[in-house]
Each structure stands twice: as structure tokens, then as C-alpha cells.
Amino acid sequence: MEAAVLNTIRIGKRITTYETTDSTMDVAHRLGQAGEPEGSVVAAEGQSRGRGRLGRSWLSPKGKGIYLSVILRPTLQLAEVPRITLMAAVAVARAIQAATGLAPEIKWPNDVLIRGRKVAGILTELNGELNRVNYIVVGIGMNVNSVKGHLPAHTTSIEEQLGGPADRVKLTQALLVELDRAYDQLLRQGFPSILEAWRGFAHFLGRRIRVVAQGRTVDGQAVDVDSDGTLMVRTDTGLVESLSAGEVLVVR
Numbered sequence: 001m002e003a004a005v006l007n008t009i010r011i012g013k014r015i016t017t018y019e020t021t022d023s024t025m026d027v028a029h030r031l032g033q034a035g036e037p038e039g040s041v042v043a044a045e046g047q048s049r050g051r052g053r054l055g056r057s058w059l060s061p062k063g064k065g066i067y068l069s070v071i072l073r074p075t076l077q078l079a080e081v082p083r084i085t086l087m088a089a090v091a092v093a094r095a096i097q098a099a100t101g102l103a104p105e106i107k108w109p110n111d112v113l114i115r116g117r118k119v120a121g122i123l124t125e126l127n128g129e130l131n132r133v134n135y136i137v138v139g140i141g142m143n144v145n146s147v148k149g150h151l152p153a154h155t156t157s158i159e160e161q162l163g164g165p166a167d168r169v170k171l172t173q174a175l176l177v178e179l180d181r182a183y184d185q186l187l188r189q190g191f192p193s194i195l196e197a198w199r200g201f202a203h204f205l206g207r208r209i210r211v212v213a214q215g216r217t218v219d220g221q222a223v224d225v226d227s228d229g230t231l232m233v234r235t236d237t238g239l240v241e242s243l244s245a246g247e248v249l250v251v252r
């Protein structure tokens with residue numbers, strides 16, 4: 001894919017593509033350590049060892065999805081890195097909306113769903129020391145052309161939701177353009193403006209949820225997300241708990 005057609009400020013000026021690789025995260029880390037500039041993208045048609053959040057694997061069949069990692073070098077404190085994940089979730093949701101007309105939702109912290117089923121996920125990994133971020137790798141995986149029977153439970157694909165074939169190139173372009181736009185929004189307008197956009201997709205806010213976090217289950221109402229990307233849940237005892245990681249289940 002040519003950078004020229006993207007018309008972006010930072011993202012996708014350099015794109016390294018693979019037919020198959022172990023994980024685009026590992027390639028991006030190697031490049032990041034070697035001084036690769038901000039905005040460079042590593043994309044693969046398929047991954048043999050795609051990884052997800054919480055130590056899970058990410059099924060990456062060849063030609064069926066979008067699997068890419070982006071190197072970013074923002075000036076952020078370590079505690080502020082979740083801002084990048086929320087920014088990326090906004091970009092993924094906007095890209096799906098723009099390229100397909102579907103109505104994506106974001107489930108905290110960074111799952112993108114359509115009609116309640118996960119269509120894309122984001123994995124943010126950082127390289128840094130003490131309180132300084134050296135670089136961040138944002139990995140995005142999207143199920144595009146996989147169909148029923150080839151998708152893990154509770155997941156969906158763009159093709160399944162459209163009821164017909166989806167254009168992976170168009171979606172990838174939209175994704176890189178929206179990442180560029182959201183990252184620029186974060187840098188220029190600050191995190192509150194990203195958080196506001198994020199809330200616009202976060203339909204689970206206000207709903208009754210169950211969060212499984214570090215082996216603990218918290219039941220309550222999703223109140224909001226604060227400026228660190230931390231989820232606040234009003235539990236049945238009336239206390240508001242702040243959670244920084246975990247899996248949300250929306251109670252129907």
C-alpha cells in the first residue's frame with residue numbers, strides 16, 4: 001500500500017508487509033528498538049503466533065483479517081499509556097463506521113464489537129524504563145472475511161455483519177487514516193477530547209456489568225472511565241471501585 005494514497009501526517013509513511021509472520025508485535029518491537037520512526041506500520045496477511053490481551057492468542061488466518069502493529073513515540077508517563085489504547089479503539093470504531101456503515105461499539109478497555117460480538121481487538125505494549133516511554137507498539141487485529149464456523153465464540157467478522165464480502169484494503173486504509181487522525185487529536189487537543197469520542201462508542205456505560213479482574217468478580221453498574229482510562233464500577237454495596245484491567249461482561 002502506498003503512503004501517498006493515505007494522505008496522513010504520521011501514520012503509515014513506512015509500511016512493512018509480510019505474507020506470514022509470527023506476530024507483527026515482535027517485528028515492530030525489533031524495528032522500534034532499532035530506532036524506526038514514529039508511525040511506521042508492520043502488517044501481515046497472516047500470523048502464526050498472533051497474541052491478544054491477557055496472555056491469549058489471536059487467531060490470524062491468512063487473508064481473512066487485518067493484522068497490524070504501529071510504532072508510536074509519544075511523550076507520555078507510563079501511567080498515561082492506556083490513553084493510546086483508548087485512542088486506538090476510537091480509531092478502529094471510526095474506521096469500521098466510515099468504511100462499512102456498520103455501527104461499532106467499544107467495550108472497555110479496548111474491544112470493538114458489532115451487535116454485541118467482538119470484531120476487533122487492540123494490544124498495546126511498551127518499551128520504556130523508569131518513568132519514560134521509549135516507544136509503544138499498538139497492535140490491531142480485525143476479523144474481516146472469516147465466516148461462521150471459523151470464528152471463535154462470541155466473535156464476528158465484518159463480512160458476517162455486512163452479509164457479504166468486505167474490502168480489506170479499503171478497511172486497512174480507513175484504519176490507518178483514522179489512527180492518524182485520532183493520534184493527532186490526542187496530541188493536539190489532549191486526552192479529554194479522545195475520551196469524549198470514546199464515550200460516544202461505549203454503550204456499556206450506565207449498564208449493569210460483571211468485571212472479572214485478576215481472579216476477582218465485581219458486579220455493578222459501569223459508571224464512567226476516568227482520565228487514566230480506569231473503569232469505575234458502582235458495586236451493589238454502593239461503593240465505586242476503580243479497575244485498571246479485566247474482562248467486562250454486559251449483563252442483559
Ligand code: BTN
Pocket residue numbers: 022023024025047049050051052053054056058066067068069111120121122123139140141142
Ligand atoms: C485482544 O486480545 O483483543 C487484542 C488482539 C490484538 C491482535 C493483534 S493482530 C496484530 C498484532 N499482532 C499480534 O500478535 N497481536 C496484535
